[in-house]
Amino acid sequence: METAPRPAQEGTLLSDRNTGVxxxxxxxxxxxxxNDILARVGDKWSVRVVMALTDDSRxxxxxxxxxxxxxxxMLTRTLRGLERDGLVSRAVTxxxxxxxxxxxxxxxxxxxxxxxxxxxxxxxxxxKVEAARAVYDGEQD
Amino acid sequence: METAPRPAQEGTLLSDRNTGVxxxxxxxxxxxxxNDILARVGDKWSVRVVMALTDDSRxxxxxxxxxxxxxxxMLTRTLRGLERDGLVSRAVTxxxxxxxxxxxxxxxxxxxxxxxxxxxxxxxxxxKVEAARAVYDGEQD
DNA sequence: CTGCATCCTCATGGATACTG
DNA sequence: CAGTATCCATGAGGATGCAG
Numbered sequence: 001m002e003t004a005p006r007p008a009q010e011g012t013l014l015s016d017r018n019t020g021v022x023x024x025x026x027x028x029x030x031x032x033x034x035n036d037i038l039a040r041v042g043d044k045w046s047v048r049v050v051m052a053l054t055d056d057s058r059x060x061x062x063x064x065x066x067x068x069x070x071x072x073x074m075l076t077r078t079l080r081g082l083e084r085d086g087l088v089s090r091a092v093t094x095x096x097x098x099x100x101x102x103x104x105x106x107x108x109x110x111x112x113x114x115x116x117x118x119x120x121x122x123x124x125x126x127x128k129v130e131a132a133r134a135v136y137d138g139e140q141d
Numbered sequence: 142m143e144t145a146p147r148p149a150q151e152g153t154l155l156s157d158r159n160t161g162v163x164x165x166x167x168x169x170x171x172x173x174x175x176n177d178i179l180a181r182v183g184d185k186w187s188v189r190v191v192m193a194l195t196d197d198s199r200x201x202x203x204x205x206x207x208x209x210x211x212x213x214x215m216l217t218r219t220l221r222g223l224e225r226d227g228l229v230s231r232a233v234t235x236x237x238x239x240x241x242x243x244x245x246x247x248x249x250x251x252x253x254x255x256x257x258x259x260x261x262x263x264x265x266x267x268x269k270v271e272a273a274r275a276v277y278d279g280e281q282d
Numbered sequence: 283c284t285g286c287a288t289c290c291t292c293a294t295g296g297a298t299a300c301t302g
Numbered sequence: 303c304a305g306t307a308t309c310c311a312t313g314a315g316g317a318t319g320c321a322g
Contacts, residue, residue, distance in 0.1 A: 012192055014191065014256065015195060015196075015257060016251070016257060018254065021253075021257045021261075023192075023257035023260040023261055025260070025264075033263045033264050036270075037263035037267065037270070042180065042183015044176070044180075045315095047155075047176070048172070048176075051155045052153070054156060055154065059283085060284055060285080061283065061284075071315075071316055072284085073315075073316070076285060085270045085273055085274060086274075087270075098285090098322085099283075100283080107269055111262060111266075112164075113160045113262075114258040114262045115164070116155050116162045116164035117162055117164075117254075117258055117259075118255040118258075118259055119155065119164040119178075120164055121178070121252060121255045122174045122175045123174050123175065125248060128227060128248055129177075129178070129228075132227025133226060135227075184295095185294080200304090212295075212296055212297075214306090215294090217304085217305065218295085236303095238303040239302085240303075
């Protein structure tokens with residue numbers, strides 16, 4: 001069984017005519033990289049956590065309070081994931097009770113730029129998207 | 142049962158010090174919007190499909206060939222999702238055999254800019270991320 | 283306070299077969 | 303050619319209880 005017979009398309013390109021911003025993907029590893037980061041940023045909580053850490057470091061339960069709806073389990077898992085990817089640092093103060101501070105690393109901060117741009121697009125265009133959805137769903141009956 | 146008791150944090154902010162790009166989230170709906178778009182773009186195939194449609198429109202099986210690994214089912218579902226959100230247009234030519242052309246809408250094209258930036262970040266920094274992962278995983282034994 | 287372990291549910295996504 | 307229908311495996315994510 002050949003799960004990945006071809007090395008994928010070479011020179012695939014994604015570009016925006018207005019801004020001239022271009023994404024060139026030259027090989028399969030780069031495709032994987034893009035998908036990889038997208039998966040990290042696209043999960044349910046990562047961006048929320050990064051947003052909460054943008055201005056300053058936070059403790060565990062501080063983050064928990066500032067991110068309504070997140071469960072303890074998912075906060076832990078999300079932080080571990082971000083830490084593993086080098087986007088967030090974890091500093092333990094061995095006191096009683098223990099204190100753990102989370103903060104963005106330089107890499108994590110550098111991710112804020114493209115993520116903020118995508119977020120701004122989302123806020124600017126969510127109306128159009130929802131309108132399109134309403135039209136589409138209305139045509140389905 | 143109160144599934145969402147609080148309207149979430151007001152004035153949450155995500156910014157990048159180097160570029161000055163800032164994302165300001167003023168209310169819960171905006172948080173939802175960002176998450177919403179992130180979910181669309183963060184799924185397994187959407188960006189691949191958008192990439193394939195960047196330069197020109199494509200037919201169904203053309204897309205299928207150009208996106209290695211995607212199943213027929215997922216290509217259909219991804220295209221339907223993008224169409225529903227107003228990002229992709231679907232043009233049916235009722236011939237025998239039938240012909241269906243997919244293309245990016247203006248909205249879809251405008252999404253290319255922020256997505257391309259995120260993609261470029263991914264390609265530029267995947268090495269650091271993978272290095273961080275190796276270190277993290279190595280420390281776990 | 284900061285977690286980990288367990289159990290459970292449900293959505294995502296893959297494989298396969300069938301259809302206009 | 304361009305789908306739909308069905309079944310199934312996997313993992314994300316929530317609830318709860320326990321621990322250092």
